[in-house]
Amino acid sequence: MEPNLRVCFVLSVFLGVIVFVSSARVGRASHNYRYGVIFDAGSSSTKLHVYRWDRNSLPTKKADLTELKLSGTRKVRPGISSYVASPQFVKTALILLLYSAKAAVPKELHSSTPVYLKATAGMRLLKPADADAIFDQINELFQNPTFNPFKFERGWAKVISGEEEGVYGWITVNFLKGVFDSKTDMKTFGALDMGGGSTQITFLPTGQFYANLFPLYIAGKRYDLYTNSFLKFGLDQFRLQMYQYLYQQATDKNATIENPCDLQGYNSAVDIGDSKVAKIKGGFTSVNNIQGKTDDFCALSYAQATNQSGEYGYTRCAAGNYIAALLSDGYKIDRNATDKVYITEEINGVEIGWALGSMMYELYLLNIQFATGSASHVTATSLDLILASLSLMWTS
Template sequence: MEDTKESNVKTFCSKNILAILGFSSIIAVIALLAVGLTQNKALPENIKYGIVLDAGSSHTSLYIYKWPAEKENDTGVVHQVEECRVKGPGISKYVQKVNEIGIYLTDCMERAREVIPRSQHQETPVYLGATAGMRLLRMESEELADRVLDVVERSLSNYPFDFQGARIITGQEEGAYGWITINYLLGKFSQKTRWFSIVPYETNNQETFGALDLGGASTQITFVPQNQTTESPDNALQFRLYGKDYNVYTHSFLCYGKDQALWQKLAKDIQQFEIQGIGNYQQCHQSVLELFNTSYCPYSQCAFNGIFLPPLQGDFGAFSAFYFVMNFLNLTSEKVSQEKVTEMMKKFCSQPWEEIKTSYAGVKEKYLSEYCFSGTYILSLLLQGYHFTADSWEHIHFIGKIQGSDAGWTLGYMLNLTNMIPAEQPLSTPLSHSTYVFLMVLFSLVLVIVAIIGLLIFHKPSYFWKDMV
């Protein structure tokens, strides 16, 4: 009788334990499916596109960006899918032939028609931002600058896209948008979350990069200084991005792009109708230094020409002509010290012209003849103009692209105009990779343990109950 009672108790307990284990396994399976589907759901088919034309002083480039429509407020989802360089000079050079602007833009705009699906044409915004070349033209004649922009607007309005306007952006905007672009692409605005924690925490990787931009007619420097108080309010900008405030220093030096700097140098040096280079780096360097007036500074520290510059802080991304020139000269490696760069520049500049032409047979002579000056100018601007040193040189990273997108102001410009970087942190963020792996392993282990215990109870109950008898 007692054995029968004990057997009934065991049977009852076994059934309940199996029921609990079965329920646990169902929950674990549901959890695994939920986590897996949430993390690995199919990419949305609803893709949006945007077009930005960078109307620079020397040329115009068209960039096409795309992003998943329902993720337009998350970071790191906008990607460049196409770059088209417009054949010809910058739009400011068309001031006396504005009737040719429509033809000038045709090839790249037609390329945009091909890349972007026809169904998306009408809702794809198009922006044109003109930089230092048009700033100079506006200083010369506001009427002529407006005439060029009017023709540009009429030409772009003829395409089936959502044209949002063409305007001349300020040097401050150009610097700020370039800073936004590289930090957005590097993921510096995003914040990671702890496992099962709603409150975000900051990582050491969150310090932003400074931005160094060099065009044909202007150059910009933008970064977050260590001291948040500024001696020059005109050089201060404030952003609130993903719940964090950024106090940014920025300045644009008009006429200090590489092309305008060369014209400045030639204007200072010209004494006859022809100037003959002699391949002497040191002499060229000394001549370039004359472009920077460092004799006057009304602040505690200046760059040049009496412009306030706070102490440099953190790493810097140097892009546009900084990258193109230094990449041509094979000087973009982070392992190359400033002293080595100077030595390599001396060697390049001292090579005979015929030898240079033979070594770079595929490069147009007009551009080839300017690389010695451009490289020397970049070194002088960074070291004497912005006060980088041999030690801080290692914090300069010459950047062409980041994750397939060009480093430059255009992406930041579009992000700002489409309000795609929110001021506040999004309410929810996707699971991090580590959290996803942890949850998958946890629920998988639960399933394995449940299965083992269930097998023991069902097939060999004596092992399970022997200690309870």
């Protein structure tokens, strides 16, 4: 199953809204388009995405699918998992996003526009009863036409599996690379998704395999994908477990603990769970066989890092080292190769994110007749593996 091929990693380090934007009413009349709404419910925020495509055909290339510019609120904090103690308050934040979506989609098309809320690793970490309580409130909101004029069915608001998240990221990457618009079999691109709570790997392998199979029909073809998700191996969870380990090793639990993976000048009390707080102080670290830019960043002080990289700049020293370790020790990528890693924020002018792939998936699921007639198995003679850090801790 393992590809014995050249492997290319693309790391997307900054995520916001898709940069390819337009007004909802530019161009042809609104009745010539269809619209779809995605709520990306991450561990620390919920982001709104509104898409538009031609009503007479399903998108196969970037130009066919547009993400609209939003005039109102497009992201709310905290993530929906934070409402575990008071589930009823989750509605207030989501109503703001619904207002923005209503303004972006022409009123006459509200009732035919599907809306989905898909939650990721933050909700996966909750107890089932706690997650159900939050989704009871969300379903109640989305089924209330006073607040939600869009088409919604029970089950369209849910926690997606890590495997689904990985597949959506794979769809995004391959859609933006033009794979689905190809008239002949074209090499596909793998996707490694580094999130806050989990990390996913998804690609089209050569040969037979049975575990972690995800059959996908899209743009008239079938792709038997390998996808795997590792819960608690995302960047947020890595930092939490790192602090828990340092706390456990400390002789004096009340003393400030020096952490070689944090920056000089960083000094903070960190909640590590079970009513325990670790006092963490940053220190300089130089890791052998680590990407040079990560080492350079780790040499900065906490003040320099936050001034240079914003509010979450302090996380990047530890995150860079963790990503390098994950690639080399976890996925066995050659540390010394100079042609394996390519760092980018976007593909063909569009920033990478799983929400676009999720919209594509739902389009083809709702319009399966477009795909079943000419479905065929696709084999990959060449595979590029893209590391798409879709929802890094510092941008969530």
